[in-house]
Amino acid sequence: MxxxxxxxxxxxxxxxxxxxxxxxxxxxxxxxxxxxxxxxxFDTEQIFVHLRRYLDHLAAQGRSPAEVRRAMFQYGPSAGLIRELIADSLRVDEGIDVPAESIVVTVGCQEAMFLTLRALISGPDDVLLVSSPCYVGITGAARLLDAEVVAVEERENGLSCADLEAVVLAERVRGRRPRAVYVVPDHSNPSGVTMPLEARHELLALADRLDLIILEDSPYRLVSPGAQVPTLKSLDQDRRVIHLGSYAKSLFPAARVGYAVADQSVLKDDGTTSLLADELAKIKSMITVNTSALSQAAVAGALLASGGQVSRLxxxxxxxxxxxxxxxxxxxxxxxxxxxxxxxxxxxxxxxxxxxxxxxxxxxxxxxxxxxxxxxxxxxxxxxxxxxxxxxxxxxxxxxxxxxxxxxxxxxxxxxxxxxxxxxxxxxxxx
Structure with a gap:
């Protein structure tokens, strides 16, 4: 073939x-x-404890046995079953205060990347900016979506705003549209670099000035000791950041549960608006339909056990x-x-x-x-x-x-x- x-x-x-x-x-x-x-x-028995806790949570909410059974065995909503619990957890753990409707629960963070790129890259002149070195999952997803990737050399403290701006302006001179920039600001994969607070504020200001979306991927914060620098999303006043999350490192990777926080407003052709999360859910419905209810239940049980504080777990x-x-x-x-x-x-x-x-x-x-x-x-x-x-x-x-x-x-x-x-x-x- x-x-x-x-x-x-x-x-x-x-x-x-x-x-x-x-x-x-x-x-x-x-x-x-x-x-x-x-x-x-890892403790194998803990999986059953997590599942039982979530089922009890559903019952305590007034769900009937038939409704609980349906939630666990049937196809579920493409946007996810546990968005409220994730929103609560992001609020207490990361200072990210967004409505549950702005979250899409995905099959790992990799799907969140794929959905986001599919939505944002709308034409052949759209460009994704990444740091170099960069996690191969995002560049691989971009390649499969025929999205052009342009690298910005990473420095000792991460992405330099001066370097990023120079690349954006050069791409525009070429007639291309830099659409988004992907960053791992905390203990990045592969280099281990962390972006200082001042640099985060500079990046947010630059993104607003240059009309860029920031794709923030930070899976290592909650498995690192000591106080962490605030997430870009928690500092985001202009909805420039799409926060891509995962429970692979902070809970367990086999669940394959991730999420995208996409609270940006989308103007449709008919003049109405929607949340970007709604559009991502549409795309997801054509790829994986929905994220496994059992996997979501196991993650939800862990979130309930800690009051949403994965950091405490x-x-x-x-x-x-x-x-x-x-x-x-x-x-x-x-x-x-x-x-x-x-x-x-x-x-x-x-x-x-x-x-x-x-x-x-x-x-x-x-x-x-x-x-x-x-x-x-x-x-x-x-x-x-x-x-x-x-x-x-x-x-x-x-x-x-x-x-x-x-x-x-x-x-x-x-x-x-x-x-x-x-x-x-x-x-x-x-x-």
């Missing part, structure tokens, strides 16, 4: 499969590749991830003291939270190098070149610290140091 959509052949589509294959092919290797939650915090989890990140940073200092660091050309950043950090090396950190690392040294990582939509990151690797025990982090870094030593020696031998 030929003539498939060209997006299917895009190298970005192979990223996750390649990493999974490397991990499966070398099961004894320690893997810094997946950004998965730490499994020791995650106090121990966030502390663990924070500790693991510190173990990794101390391990890097131990494996690469100043003299060795200088000799090998190694450096790294020190994120304040989240699951990821980046390591710069003096050799091409490509698929071939990853294969040697897994096969000969028993350690897996992610090439940062995967995350640069217009090229870059050739000598940088991403390390995820979330999935491993402290002991595995330390042993993995020892193996990684041996691998880097070997690569540098081989490069010197080749002259």
């Amino acid at each position: 030929t003539d498939l959509h060209p997006g299917v052949a895009d190298p970005v589509m192979d990223t996750m499969n390649f990493l999974n294959e490397v991990t499966l092919n070398y099961p004894e290797a320690i893997s810094f590749a997946p950004g998965r939650p730490y499994e020791e915090f 995650n106090t121990e989890v966030a502390a663990h991830y924070g500790d693991t990140m510190q173990v990794a940073l101390r391990g890097l200092e131990r494996e690469f003291p100043a003299e060795r660091r200088s000799r090998l050309g190694v450096s790294w950043n020190a994120p304040s939270g989240g699951l990821f950090l980046t390591l710069q090396v003096a050799f091409p950190a490509d698929d071939d190098a990853l294969g040697r690392s897994a096969r000969d040294f028993g350690v897996v990582w992610t090439p940062m070149s995967y995350f640069h939509p217009e090229g870059g990151g050739a000598r940088t690797i991403r390390l995820s610290t979330s999935y491993l025990s402290h002991a595995d982090v330390e042993e993995g870094l020892r193996r990684l140091a041996d691998f880097i030593e070997s690569e540098v020696a081989a490069a010197h031998a080749r002259g």
